[in-house]
Amino acid sequence: MILKKTRRSLMIVMTKDTMQIVREQDVVPFRNRVRELSTKIGMSLVNQTKLITAASELVRNMLKYANGGKVMLETVSKNAQSGIRLIFMDQGPGITNVQQAMQDGFSTGKSLGLGLPGAKRLVNEFDINSIPGEGTTVTIIHWKHGR
Amino acid sequence: MNKIAQLLQNNKKQILESWMQNQLADASLRDDLISNEELRRQSDELISGLARATSSGNMDNIYTPEYEPVVEILSDISITRARQGFSPRETGMYVLSLKQAISTVLEEKYSEQPEVLYKELITTHKLLDNLSMVTFDTFIKGREEVILRQTDEINEISTPVIRVWEGILALPIIGTLDSARTQIVMENLLEEIVNTGSSIAILDISGVPAVDSLVAQHLIKTVSATRLMGAECIISGIRAEIAQTIVHLGIDLSNIKTKASLASALQLAFSMRSVEVRKINKNTGFSLTR
Numbered sequence: 376m377i378l379k380k381t382r383r384s385l386m387i388v389m390t391k392d393t394m395q396i397v398r399e400q401d402v403v404p405f406r407n408r409v410r411e412l413s414t415k416i417g418m419s420l421v422n423q424t425k426l427i428t429a430a431s432e433l434v435r436n437m438l439k440y441a442n443g444g445k446v447m448l449e450t451v452s453k454n455a456q457s458g459i460r461l462i463f464m465d466q467g468p469g470i471t472n473v474q475q476a477m478q479d480g481f482s483t484g485k486s487l488g489l490g491l492p493g494a495k496r497l498v499n500e501f502d503i504n505s506i507p508g509e510g511t512t513v514t515i516i517h518w519k520h521g522r
Numbered sequence: 523m524n525k526i527a528q529l530l531q532n533n534k535k536q537i538l539e540s541w542m543q544n545q546l547a548d549a550s551l552r553d554d555l556i557s558n559e560e561l562r563r564q565s566d567e568l569i570s571g572l573a574r575a576t577s578s579g580n581m582d583n584i585y586t587p588e589y590e591p592v593v594e595i596l597s598d599i600s601i602t603r604a605r606q607g608f609s610p611r612e613t614g615m616y617v618l619s620l621k622q623a624i625s626t627v628l629e630e631k632y633s634e635q636p637e638v639l640y641k642e643l644i645t646t647h648k649l650l651d652n653l654s655m656v657t658f659d660t661f662i663k664g665r666e667e668v669i670l671r672q673t674d675e676i677n678e679i680s681t682p683v684i685r686v687w688e689g690i691l692a693l694p695i696i697g698t699l700d701s702a703r704t705q706i707v708m709e710n711l712l713e714e715i716v717n718t719g720s721s722i723a724i725l726d727i728s729g730v731p732a733v734d735s736l737v738a739q740h741l742i743k744t745v746s747a748t749r750l751m752g753a754e755c756i757i758s759g760i761r762a763e764i765a766q767t768i769v770h771l772g773i774d775l776s777n778i779k780t781k782a783s784l785a786s787a788l789q790l791a792f793s794m795r796s797v798e799v800r801k802i803n804k805n806t807g808f809s810l811t812r
């Protein structure tokens with residue numbers, strides 16, 4: 376039997392960093408850090424702005440609904456393409472109906488309800504995991520040459 | 523009574539002298555920021571407070587009523603020093619040099635009883651290390667206060683309302699538009715609309731790094747408030763990357779007049795006020811006619 380070598384795309388984490396988000400004042404330094412990282416890997420201005428805006432939405436949700444949390448900032452590489460992965464983790468109330476929260480215009484905070492669905496449209500990969508009573512984790516990835 | 527309290531009471535003068543010497547010997551202490559008398563007064567007060575606190579027998583928990591006066595004096599000194607622009611080193615040295623002074627006196631007194639000396643030294647060091655933590659905590663708090671105050675000041679000065687033409691106001695926004703900032707922008711703008719009787723306001727966001735849903739909401743609110751005052755609002759300075767982001771995010775700005783540049787917003791404002799801008803002969807410059 377001949378073993379076929381399969382080329383599985385493996386994601387490699389190149390750098391890793393964590394930031395605590397506990398108050399409004401933490402948003403700007405956080406966004407600047409994201410900008411710094413994405414500039415470093417040579418991301419275009421449009422893609423940078425998309426990533427930063429999505430990150431901004433998620434970090435604001437964390438502050439507004441979960442009293443803060445932390446973000447892991449990573450530069451990753453897959454199939455010779457580099458990108459930024461951000462993992463937002465909070466220990467807030469969680470979201471009971473994620474599907475509903477992901478809809479345009481749904482908000483429990485008398486807001487536009489565009490944060491989550493908008494963030495999903497802005498970045499290449501979006502994953503949300505929420506357990507009511509335990510917290511919410513949102514992971515986004517934006518590639519250097521994202522759409 | 524325990525040994526430290528006794529020592530602080532009986533040898534107060536000696537400790538104070540040695541402490542003052544330590545403090546003044548520290549070359550980094552800025553005598554332009556604090557006078558010798560003031561320093562002596564503070565130090566005297568602190569030793570007395572410490573003598574009273576330690577006489578209770580409590581040598582490790584500084585978060586008790588008997589230590590309150592000591593912690594208060596220390597916090598006071600640290601906050602004051604932070605505001606006056608002392609370095610963390612200068613502030614930290616204050617307590618750390620007291621540790622030295624007490625240790626020296628202890629060493630003299632118990633040189634014959636090494637076991638007692640060792641025990642008392644450990645206790646003293648622990649206590650003063652705890653107190654130096656208080657200094658750092660409050661020092662940082664003091665600095666943060668300064669930063670917050672500066673932030674407020676920056677917010678105030680960075681939102682000027684400019685009268686560009688009769689009836690036309692321009693408001694360049696630079697930096698992040700958070701809730702507090704929006705409030706100031708809105709207040710300044712509405713006030714100026716009333717004062718000048720302007721009918722058009724241009725909000726220029728060239729200097730806003732990112733427009734997320736919160737910023738967008740703030741912009742929409744400002745526009746609505748302007749309209750309620752009977753004026754029209756134009757948002758200018760929407761860069762290409764910002765435009766794309768706004769579309770992906772799903773924010774609807776179709777009810778708002780938007781322009782890519784301040785120049786085109788001005789042009790629109792002029793035409794709304796029936797003002798014409800045209801070149802005069804021989805390229806000698808521009809002339810504005812009404």
Ligand SMILES: Nc1ncnc2c1ncn2[C@@H]1O[C@H](COP(=O)(O)OP(=O)(O)OP(=O)(O)O)[C@@H](O)[C@H]1O
Pocket residue numbers: 432436437440441465467468469470476477481482483484485486487488489490491492511735736
């Ligand atoms: N980290 C979180 N923890 C708990 N609930 C959350 C969290 N993030 C979002 N939610 C819930 O999901 C809803 C939708 O979030 P989304 O960001 O889309 O809208 P919004 O924050 O209400 O409004 P906008 O972001 O447009 O200002 C929120 O109203 C809130 O109920």
Ligand SMILES: [Mg+2]
Pocket residue numbers: 432435436486489490491
């Ligand atoms: Mg939101």
